[in-house]
Amino acid sequence: MTAGVEIDADRIAAAVTALPHVAGLHSGRFGEIATLLPGRRIPGVRARPDEITIGVTGRYPASAAEIGAAVRAAVGPVDRPVHVRIGDMAPPAAIVVTVEAPGTRSPLPLGGPFTARRNP
Known part of the structure; x- marks a missing residue:
């Protein structure tokens, strides 16, 4: 990108939230990481003219370095520094399996204190 080109905050938000290392966007403790557009806000x-800041909730077990590198790659080449702030960490994405119980079918998350038996 060349200097002075408008940054597409919607594209950046979509690209970052699609990453497996990112559970969601994070606007910071006081909501300071956001883009204000007419009639809406992108948290x-x-x-800014001299930098871009992306706030995220990371997804465990990714490290801060992995999250930062993935977010910067998703933003793509720009004409200013990209700062990544990790505001929180989320647990790994749950794997949901349907387990047959007497007379019902119920989704149970795998991992943590839960165990599930796969039906043949």
Whole structure:
């Protein structure tokens, strides 16, 4: 990108939230990481003339370095530094399996204190 090109905050938000290392966007403790547009707000993306800040909730077990690298790659090449702030960490995405119980079918998450038996 060349200097002075408008940053598309919607595109950045969509690209970052699609990452497996990111559970969602995070606007910071006081909501300071955001882009204000006419009639709406995009939390977690702040583009200034001299920098871009992306706030995220990371997804465990990714490290801060992995999350930062993935977010910067998703933003793509830009004409200013990209800062990544990790505001929180979320547990791994749950794997849901349907287990047959007497007379019902119920989704149970795998992992943590839960165990599930697969039916043949």
